[in-house]
Amino acid sequence: MAIILRPFRSVEKQLILNLKQYFLILVLIIGFAPAKAQKAKVLNQSTHDDRAIHFGFCLGLNSMGFEVRPSYQNYLKDSLLADVGKPGTGFHIQVISNYRLGNYFDLRFLPGVAFGQRQLNFYKNNQLVSDKHKLESNFLEFPLLLKYKAKRLNNVRPYVITGANVRYDLAKTFSEDDGVYIDLKNLDVYYEAGTGIDFYMPYFKMSIELKLSYGLTNALNKRSTGQPEFQNSIEKLNSKIWMLSFHFE
Numbered sequence: 699m700a701i702i703l704r705p706f707r708s709v710e711k712q713l714i715l716n717l718k719q720y721f722l723i724l725v726l727i728i729g730f731a732p733a734k735a736q737k738a739k740v741l742n743q744s745t746h747d748d749r750a751i752h753f754g755f756c757l758g759l760n761s762m763g764f765e766v767r768p769s770y771q772n773y774l775k776d777s778l779l780a781d782v783g784k785p786g787t788g789f790h791i792q793v794i795s796n797y798r799l800g801n802y803f804d805l806r807f808l809p810g811v812a813f814g815q816r817q818l819n820f821y822k823n824n825q826l827v828s829d830k831h832k833l834e835s836n837f838l839e840f841p842l843l844l845k846y847k848a849k850r851l852n853n854v855r856p857y858v859i860t861g862a863n864v865r866y867d868l869a870k871t872f873s874e875d876d877g878v879y880i881d882l883k884n885l886d887v888y889y890e891a892g893t894g895i896d897f898y899m900p901y902f903k904m905s906i907e908l909k910l911s912y913g914l915t916n917a918l919n920k921r922s923t924g925q926p927e928f929q930n931s932i933e934k935l936n937s938k939i940w941m942l943s944f945h946f947e
Contacts, residue, residue, distance in 0.1 A: 742853050743902070747801075749798065750798050754947030755793055755945075761788070763782055767936075769932060778928070802848075805844060811836070814835050814837075814939070816833045843859050856894070859891070864887055864888075865887075882917045890909055905943075905944070907944075908942055911938070918932055
């Protein structure tokens with residue numbers, strides 16, 4: 699039996715390359731900030747983390763993509779295969795509500811909006827036949843996250859974060875003049891995990907955070923279209939979003 703390979707197994711590679719420069723910046727900050735903080739300094743916002751509840755806002759960039767499971771049964775019929783194209787860069791805005799659970803744990807709720815773009819490519823007999831199908835997503839999002847903070851080092855404090863995010867997509871369908879439709883479900887649940895570092899400034903706290911958000915359900919909404927072979931070439935789609943965020947609290 700012949701083994702069917704996807705034309706490009708590049709979902710992770712494309713997403714990571716698209717945010718490579720942001721990740722490098724974050725690694726450098728996390729790596730050098732503790733070393734710089736070894737000398738005793740005047741503590742900024744020394745009681746900031748003692749407050750039971752505090753608020754803030756978040757601005758950030760994102761890179762949206764998919765993890766595609768192609769329909770091999772459909773491939774045997776018409777040799778049509780779907781793959782993820784180059785991810786685009788979007789942005790997000792959130793409102794921060796932070797509840798202190800203890801010295802090292804916080805519970806965070808960050809409702810907001812996110813805008814971005816994803817692309818699907820289609821191949822027939824391993825030859826590219828369409829690469830113009832871009833899907834714009836406008837999300838309402840409601841993440842609930844648990845934050846674990848390391849011990850504060852003067853005016854910096856590294857942390858890791860994990861939790862769930864419920865997103866509702868207001869612009870979930872794309873179509874082209876040639877009648878190709880890809881329809882997604884409005885609602886999806888995401889698992890999120892990331893890392894960052896808090897910087898305590900004289901008048902506020904700023905955080906830089908890198909996070910992966912992965913959709914847990916099949917985002918594809920099967921329906922009849924003018925050219926069903928394109929929609930049918932996909933068995934399952936999982937959303938995948940890299941997020942670089944700047945928090946101000």
